[in-house]
Amino acid sequence: xxxxxxxxxxxxxxxxxxxxxxxxxxxxxxxxxxxxxxxxxxxxxxxxxxxxxxxxxxxxxxxxxxxxxxxxxxxxxxxxxxxxxxxxxxxxxxxxxxxxxxxxxxxxxxxxxxxxxxxxxxxxxxxxxxxxxxxxxxxxxxxxxxxxxxxxxxxxxxxxxxxxxxxxxxxxxxxxxxxxxxxxxxxxxxxxxxxxxxxxxxxxxxxxxxxxxxxxxxxxxxxxxxxxxxxxxxxxxxxxxxxxxxxxxxxxxxxxxxxxxxxxxxxxxxxxxxxxxxxxxxxxxxxxxxxxxxxxxxxxxxxxxxxxxxxxxxxxxxxxxxxxxxxxxxxxxxxxxxxxxxxxxxxxxxxxxxxxxxxxxxxxxxxxxxxxxxxxxxxxxxxxxxxxxxxxxxxxxxxxxxxxxxxxxxxxxxxxxxxxxxxxxxxxxxxxxxxxxxxxxxxxx
Ligand SMILES: [Mn+2]
Numbered sequence: 001x002x003x004x005x006x007x008x009x010x011x012x013x014x015x016x017x018x019x020x021x022x023x024x025x026x027x028x029x030x031x032x033x034x035x036x037x038x039x040x041x042x043x044x045x046x047x048x049x050x051x052x053x054x055x056x057x058x059x060x061x062x063x064x065x066x067x068x069x070x071x072x073x074x075x076x077x078x079x080x081x082x083x084x085x086x087x088x089x090x091x092x093x094x095x096x097x098x099x100x101x102x103x104x105x106x107x108x109x110x111x112x113x114x115x116x117x118x119x120x121x122x123x124x125x126x127x128x129x130x131x132x133x134x135x136x137x138x139x140x141x142x143x144x145x146x147x148x149x150x151x152x153x154x155x156x157x158x159x160x161x162x163x164x165x166x167x168x169x170x171x172x173x174x175x176x177x178x179x180x181x182x183x184x185x186x187x188x189x190x191x192x193x194x195x196x197x198x199x200x201x202x203x204x205x206x207x208x209x210x211x212x213x214x215x216x217x218x219x220x221x222x223x224x225x226x227x228x229x230x231x232x233x234x235x236x237x238x239x240x241x242x243x244x245x246x247x248x249x250x251x252x253x254x255x256x257x258x259x260x261x262x263x264x265x266x267x268x269x270x271x272x273x274x275x276x277x278x279x280x281x282x283x284x285x286x287x288x289x290x291x292x293x294x295x296x297x298x299x300x301x302x303x304x305x306x307x308x309x310x311x312x313x314x315x316x317x318x319x320x321x322x323x324x325x326x327x328x329x330x331x332x333x334x335x336x337x338x339x340x341x342x343x344x345x346x347x348x349x350x351x352x353x354x355x356x357x358x359x360x361x362x363x364x365x366x367x368x369x370x371x372x373x374x375x376x377x378x379x380x381x382x383x384x385x386x387x388x389x390x391x392x393x394x395x396x397x398x399x400x401x402x403x404x405x406x407x408x409x410x411x412x413x414x415x416x417x418x419x420x421x422x423x424x425x426x427x428x429x430x431x432x433x434x435x436x437x438x439x440x441x442x443x444x445x
Pocket of ligand 1: 096
């Protein structure tokens with residue numbers, strides 16, 4: 001028997017803008033960059049109203065520190081007033097981007113909104129419209145930008161026979177974490193809870209499916225290429241399936257993001273491109289790929305207004321010789337072509353960037369002809385890929401600009417994190433440079 005529904009969201013970062021390259025000259029893109037986080041929150045509210053949700057949980061980072069604004073405050077209050085009329089409650093915990101110390105609403109919040117205290121854990125009992133208790137929500141806000149203590153360890157648990165929810169803004173790291181140290185075992189070990197509504201990680205994820213559910217909703221709108229794909233919130237339907245404290249949570253992911261980020265990986269060696277040798281042929285193929293995605297999104301997700309696209313073009317093939325003389329110029333030209341031909345559709349497909357990583361097909365032949373060289377290169381690559389000492393020495397020689405560890409939200413933009421894909425790309429390019437050098441030196445055979 002279904003008892004009620006609720007929505008789990010987090011990391012709305014209301015008021016922050018999207019990064020869209022080239023938007024300066026395009027009012028439509030500029031507007032979308034400014035309105036996307038607002039639109040995503042409005043979509044959440046619409047989903048709550050349509051599904052007669054009892055409440056919405058916002059597990060931290062409702063606002064964005066840098067983008068804190070009167071407009072964002074006003075927007076939130078107005079949206080909550082509308083929810084109040086529909087008898088939908090809103091529970092908010094402050095996260096690291098909107099800690100209680102800096103959290104100040106400029107307008108009076110309507111009575112259906114509850115913001116959890118930062119000074120102590122609290123428990124709120126929720127009744128249905130008939131006055132019967134249906135759920136208990138426990139939570140605590142971040143007081144400061146960092147929260148290093150396991151707040152959840154002290155969350156009160158309701159003793160009523162209701163669905164028990166805990167809200168937590170955490171990176172789910174054990175040991176020393178700036179964002180509430182916790183593990184899935186810690187959370188499961190806190191008996192009594194049915195659902196852990198997590199925030200902080202922007203990718204939706206179900207860590208544990210049942211008894212208790214542990215889930216991240218992810219951000220309702222991605223803000224850069226690190227946050228790709230469809231973004232949304234969880235619509236959770238709670239069922240009573242037996243005696244005391246026996247509930248089931250049926251979770252449905254609802255897409256809310258008006259904009260999605262998408263990377264296409266294109267291989268110039270694929271059958272459709274293997275014989276191609278002009279920009280026109282490449283362009284026609286890329287447009288076809290973009291159209292396929294556009295059609296799929298339009299058919300399945302009517303809320304999506306735009307798709308921001310990055311093209312990573314790699315592989316070996318004849319097209320390589322078209323680009324190799326002037327890689328940057330080629331990237332710019334392909335981007336320009338695609339922006340012109342794809343920018344006017346709905347949902348529109350906007351090319352953010354084109355990255356060319358194609359390879360000379362002859363390079364592979366050099367390796368075939370010189371097995372010793374191949375073995376030697378493979379060995380070096382293997383050492384770097386797998387060997388801690390090789391990596392350490394790389395970092396000690398070149399590491400001024402590398403951070404050792406990616407702190408999820410507080411990345412230093414002047415540094416870059418040496419992650420697996422960056423390292424793979426670097427190794428790949430290094431091998432190509434060596435092979436190209438050999439080809440140049442030896443002449444083409
Ligand atoms: Mn956060």
